[in-house]
Amino acid sequence: MPSSQTTLVQTTCPYCGVGCGVDVSCQGEALNRTPVKVTGTPEHPANYGRLCIKGTHLLETNSLHGRLLQPHVGGRATTWDQATGKIADKINQVISQHGPDAVAFYVSGQLLTEDYYIANKLIKGFLGSANIDTNSRLCMSSAVAAYKRAFGEDLVPCCYEDIECTDLLILTGSNAAWAHPVLFQRMSRARLKNPAMKVVVIDPRATETADLATLHLPLKPGTDAYLFNGLLHYLFTNDLLDERFISEHTNGFNEALASARDWNPDSVAKVCNLSLAQVNQFYRLFGKSQSAITFFSMGINQSNSGVDKANAIINCHLASGKIGAPGSGPFSITGQPNAMGGREVGGLANMLAAHMDIENPAHREAVQTYWQSPTLCTKPGLKAVDMFSQMAAGKIKFVWIMATNPVVSMPDRRQVEKALQQCEMVVVSDMVSSNDTLAYADIALPATGWSEKNGTVTNSERRISRQRGIMPPPGEARHDWQALCNVAAKLGYGDRFDYNHVSEIFAEHAGLSAYKNNGQRLFNLAGLSSLNRAQYDRLAPIQWPLGQGDAAGSPRLFGNRQFATADGKARFVAITARLPTQQTCDRYPYILNSGRSRDQWHTMTRTGKASALLNHAAMATLAMHPQDMLDSGVSEGELVTLQSAGNTGNPVILPVAAQSGQRRGECFAPIHWSATWGSHITLGALYSSATDPISGQPETKHGAVSLVKTRYPVHGQIVFSDPIVFDKVTKQVEYWAKQPGQYVQSARVACHKNMHELAQSVMPLVPPTATYISRFTESSCSMLWLQDNQLVGVVWLSAQTAQSYAPIPLEWLDAIYDDCTVTNTGRINNLLNGIADAEFLQGPLVCSCFKVRQQRIVTAIEQGCNSVTALGSTLQCGTNCGSCKGELARLVNRHSRHSEASTTPTVNPILAGESA
Numbered sequence: 071m072p073s074s075q076t077t078l079v080q081t082t083c084p085y086c087g088v089g090c091g092v093d094v095s096c097q098g099e100a101l102n103r104t105p106v107k108v109t110g111t112p113e114h115p116a117n118y119g120r121l122c123i124k125g126t127h128l129l130e131t132n133s134l135h136g137r138l139l140q141p142h143v144g145g146r147a148t149t150w151d152q153a154t155g156k157i158a159d160k161i162n163q164v165i166s167q168h169g170p171d172a173v174a175f176y177v178s179g180q181l182l183t184e185d186y187y188i189a190n191k192l193i194k195g196f197l198g199s200a201n202i203d204t205n206s207r208l209c210m211s212s213a214v215a216a217y218k219r220a221f222g223e224d225l226v227p228c229c230y231e232d233i234e235c236t237d238l239l240i241l242t243g244s245n246a247a248w249a250h251p252v253l254f255q256r257m258s259r260a261r262l263k264n265p266a267m268k269v270v271v272i273d274p275r276a277t278e279t280a281d282l283a284t285l286h287l288p289l290k291p292g293t294d295a296y297l298f299n300g301l302l303h304y305l306f307t308n309d310l311l312d313e314r315f316i317s318e319h320t321n322g323f324n325e326a327l328a329s330a331r332d333w334n335p336d337s338v339a340k341v342c343n344l345s346l347a348q349v350n351q352f353y354r355l356f357g358k359s360q361s362a363i364t365f366f367s368m369g370i371n372q373s374n375s376g377v378d379k380a381n382a383i384i385n386c387h388l389a390s391g392k393i394g395a396p397g398s399g400p401f402s403i404t405g406q407p408n409a410m411g412g413r414e415v416g417g418l419a420n421m422l423a424a425h426m427d428i429e430n431p432a433h434r435e436a437v438q439t440y441w442q443s444p445t446l447c448t449k450p451g452l453k454a455v456d457m458f459s460q461m462a463a464g465k466i467k468f469v470w471i472m473a474t475n476p477v478v479s480m481p482d483r484r485q486v487e488k489a490l491q492q493c494e495m496v497v498v499s500d501m502v503s504s505n506d507t508l509a510y511a512d513i514a515l516p517a518t519g520w521s522e523k524n525g526t527v528t529n530s531e532r533r534i535s536r537q538r539g540i541m542p543p544p545g546e547a548r549h550d551w552q553a554l555c556n557v558a559a560k561l562g563y564g565d566r567f568d569y570n571h572v573s574e575i576f577a578e579h580a581g582l583s584a585y586k587n588n589g590q591r592l593f594n595l596a597g598l599s600s601l602n603r604a605q606y607d608r609l610a611p612i613q614w615p616l617g618q619g620d621a622a623g624s625p626r627l628f629g630n631r632q633f634a635t636a637d638g639k640a641r642f643v644a645i646t647a648r649l650p651t652q653q654t655c656d657r658y659p660y661i662l663n664s665g666r667s668r669d670q671w672h673t674m675t676r677t678g679k680a681s682a683l684l685n686h687a688a689m690a691t692l693a694m695h696p697q698d699m700l701d702s703g704v705s706e707g708e709l710v711t712l713q714s715a716g717n718t719g720n721p722v723i724l725p726v727a728a729q730s731g732q733r734r735g736e737c738f739a740p741i742h743w744s745a746t747w748g749s750h751i752t753l754g755a756l757y758s759s760a761t762d763p764i765s766g767q768p769e770t771k772h773g774a775v776s777l778v779k780t781r782y783p784v785h786g787q788i789v790f791s792d793p794i795v796f797d798k799v800t801k802q803v804e805y806w807a808k809q810p811g812q813y814v815q816s817a818r819v820a821c822h823k824n825m826h827e828l829a830q831s832v833m834p835l836v837p838p839t840a841t842y843i844s845r846f847t848e849s850s851c852s853m854l855w856l857q858d859n860q861l862v863g864v865v866w867l868s869a870q871t872a873q874s875y876a877p878i879p880l881e882w883l884d885a886i887y888d889d890c891t892v893t894n895t896g897r898i899n900n901l902l903n904g905i906a907d908a909e910f911l912q913g914p915l916v917c918s919c920f921k922v923r924q925q926r927i928v929t930a931i932e933q934g935c936n937s938v939t940a941l942g943s944t945l946q947c948g949t950n951c952g953s954c955k956g957e958l959a960r961l962v963n964r965h966s967r968h969s970e971a972s973t974t975p976t977v978n979p980i981l982a983g984e985s986a
């Protein structure tokens with residue numbers, strides 16, 4: 071037998087914009103190798119060997135279970151030839167009858183640069199429409215627009231090294247501890263190494279990120295532009311301006327200052343709902359620090375005035391000269407792995423390609439010549455929200471959706487559903503066989519996923535890294551660029567889309583960035599445009615601008631104080647701050663905030679497959695302030711119904727979780743759970759399509775909702791091993807929320823039937839061959855089915871009025887799944903009573919890597935482990951990926967006897983007990 075050989079494939083994590091390098095150890099030969107282990111790439115400059123919990127568990131999401139493996143037309147499996155033929159025919163028909171703008175592509179920052187380049191080239195250069203937009207519209211399009219306004223080109227000036235050399239790190243609208251964990255660990259270490267470094271976190275919620283802060287500003291949501299306008303004015307009144315920088319390298323200062331004049335610490339404190347001391351402390355810190363980075367993310371961008379907020383931030387950096395120097399700059403952090411690559415290829419509807427503009431005739435001429443294309447779009451296309459509303463209005467007849475799940479992620483779900491129903495042909499390219507968007511697909515195309523894909527991504531600091539395929543594509547899956555090229559060939563453009571290897575696409579893209587550039591665009595990959603395949607395969611992570619290290623050796627932008635505008639000067643933008651569009655009122659009195667959970671990725675099509683990633687938050691919950699819970703009469707775990715003015719579909723129903731870090735009158739829910747996971751769970755339905763007038767980015771951080779305690783006569787938990795039976799049982803109840811295990815699926819359920827009626831309706835759904843055991847009382851019942859020593863299903867129902875919910879731990883059910891003998895009366899009784907074995911009753915899992923539960927940690931703390939490090943040496947928790955360190959620190963703070971008596975109460979819990 072051939073001994074299996076171990077090889078190492080170096081690739082990049084497919085999740086967040088940190089862009090961590092991943093080393094995958096594989097067994098077997100090149101075309102038939104199995105990945106066996108994932109670790110961080112020690113030499114990758116984005117992570118230096120670290121991975122967060124999502125990266126650590128990549129292989130658990132890699133199974134073929136749930137993958138789409140063949141093209142489908144009208145729900146039936148077919149060949150690529152048939153499917154692409156139908157797509158090309160439809161595109162031809164629509165263009166000839168309705169013109170090119172009746173065709174649209176809706177793509178994603180999770181495509182590789184090469185896929186993205188081809189999508190953009192096909193629609194803009196060969197179909198002649200700019201109706202290509204992307205989920206990045208929902209993500210950082212406001213930052214893009216702000217950078218273009220200020221610097222003349224979409225340029226993010228900073229790099230990660232700046233974190234290590236800054237005096238002041240400001241994070242606004244960012245929960246980096248959960249959303250950019252490896253970078254956040256870098257921030258924590260930087261603070262540890264430099265105790266003089268200050269950290270300001272601006273977020274209405276006290277997040278784990280705020281645990282790192284010297285100063286946390288829990289401002290009223292939507293008011294950041296007032297805060298930064300006030301800062302600009304403060305810099306002026308306190309003589310803290312960099313006058314020389316302003317006069318030599320910028321324009322528009324006086325206008326910007328004039329529009330900020332009304333804002334002083336007093337008026338800012340009032341509008342932002344902060345104390346005067348908090349505002350003053352922040353302004354003083356910014357004014358006095360030699361260097362400062364303002365790290366901003368969705369709390370800024372996802373707003374009706376996201377562009378203005380970002381420019382208000384940039385204004386302060388320009389006014390104080392804190393830009394283009396080590397440790398300084400306005401740093402928009404990208405969310406998706408290739409959001410930056412999408413910007414490079416011009417994947418948004420209002421861009422051309424390679425940082426060129428649609429409305430610039432010289433740029434259009436250059437691109438068309440380079441592509442040798444028959445046509446070229448002449449005006450910007452529709453931005454995401456407008457694209458779907460035009461589709462709903464019947465104006466767009468064909469859409470190709472690729473690597474995104476808009477039915478879940480867009481605001482106003484009913485409108486998106488209506489649009490997809492209305493559209494004559496909906497093509498969806500995805501890796502999975504079902505999600506909320508695929509439910510509307512006329513044609514579904516199987517795409518390759520992370521472990522099979524080959525190409526490049528660019529991270530938040532402009533660093534291009536290779537994703538390298540580990541395994542061959544499964545079934546009939548193809549790379550997204552191949553699917554696009556197949557359709558291009560059917561449309562008669564085969565010669566312009568004839569690539570033998572993805573490296574040829576990269577070289578073409580790099581070549582375009584250099585074409586007729588003449589130093590006009592800082593995005594210029596000339597040095598990479600002649601890479602051959604072998605060189606491309608070996609390409610090490612590389613940052614642009616290429617080969618232009620500044621004095622500190624980093625390719626940081628604007629070190630020479632030259633901006634990408636006609637006169638080389640940066641532009642101040644006069645900002646009139648304004649409040650969110652979706653305002654609360656008597657009927658909808660709560661502000662609805664939304665965002666990320668630590669261990670899930672977006673709509674969970676991948677992370678939802680790894681049981682280790684479901685332990686941290688098994689189900690979606692609504693975080694509320696404890697006093698608001700009292701006022702609304704709900705207690706922990708009870709269900710509340712959320713409804714908004716514009717939502718014409720299902721309301722959202724979530725169990726509440728008390729969170730003292732929430733402001734009063736505001737609640738927060740995670741974005742990840744969709745209709746695949748529960749009956750009333752898609753948050754996007756509650757947000758209106760209010761957008762920023764410049765960027766078109768939706769306001770998905772600020773909804774206005776009503777909250778009503780939900781009462782059902784019957785509630786409980788169902789567990790079945792056969793997913794088909796599970797699905798049928800969920801159809802018997804009004805409310806269900808699923809939690810998948812390894813062997814069984816579980817759901818919290820509630821309904822309006824009476825208990826006996828519901829029990830009767832479940833009976834016929836379970837195979838009659840299973841042994842049935844039950845126990846009924848007046849107000850509760852347990853039903854249990856076993857077969858061949860295995861658990862077929864359990865149903866626990868209660869008709870009691872108290873509606874809190876303590877689920878029977880799924881891990882216990884998984885563990886005993888095939889050890890359920892009818893004669894084991896102890897186990898049968900435990901199942902009927904819903905009492906798990908003791909080891910599974912230790913509370914929620916805190917450290918998923920070493921499976922350490924909360925109760926063990928609390929016990930260890932009570933016995934004297936009073937730091938994260940001490941816990942690590944005793945229980946191992948937190949010593950692998952480190953994602954749980956923040957939570958460990960919180961537990962130490964809460965339960966350590968020493969921490970209460972501590973003489974240094976301000977000690978940062980994340981850093982407590984750590985050594986650099």
Ligand SMILES: Nc1nc2c(c(=O)[nH]1)N[C@H]1C(S)=C(S)[C@@H](COP(=O)(O)OP(=O)(O)OC[C@H]3O[C@@H](n4cnc5c(=O)[nH]c(N)nc54)[C@H](O)[C@@H]3O)O[C@H]1N2
Nearest residue numbers: 243244245249291292367368369405406665666668671672
């Ligand atoms: N675990 C995990 N990580 C991810 C992702 C994921 O799905 N899961 N997705 C990735 C993607 S695509 C993105 S875009 C990033 C997003 O990364 P982040 O933007 O850091 O994440 P969010 O949780 O969306 O929102 C950040 C914070 O904005 C705050 N906020 C809300 N309103 C305001 C406001 O008016 N002002 C201020 N200052 N703050 C406000 C929220 O309370 C929240 O804590 O995460 C990336 N990383």
Ligand SMILES: Nc1nc2c(c(=O)[nH]1)N[C@H]1C(S)=C(S)[C@@H](COP(=O)(O)OP(=O)(O)OC[C@H]3O[C@@H](n4cnc5c(=O)[nH]c(N)nc54)[C@H](O)[C@@H]3O)O[C@H]1N2
Nearest residue numbers: 205208209473474475479499500501517664672673675770
């Ligand atoms: N209320 C609210 N809404 C939000 C946000 C918020 O904070 N609040 N955040 C917004 C943000 S920042 C973002 S980025 C979006 C994210 O929202 P989406 O982009 O809609 O979410 P994903 O689950 O990442 O969808 C990616 C889809 O592509 C598939 N896929 C993965 N890899 C590939 C591939 O290589 N090729 C193909 N063809 N398919 C692939 C996956 O299976 C999945 O179905 O959500 C936005 N929506």
Ligand code: SF4
Nearest residue numbers: 083085086090122125
């Ligand atoms: S921080 Fe985590 S999710 Fe983001 S790239 Fe690194 S390993 Fe992947």
Ligand SMILES: [Mo]
Nearest residue numbers: 208209405406
């Ligand atoms: Mo995003």
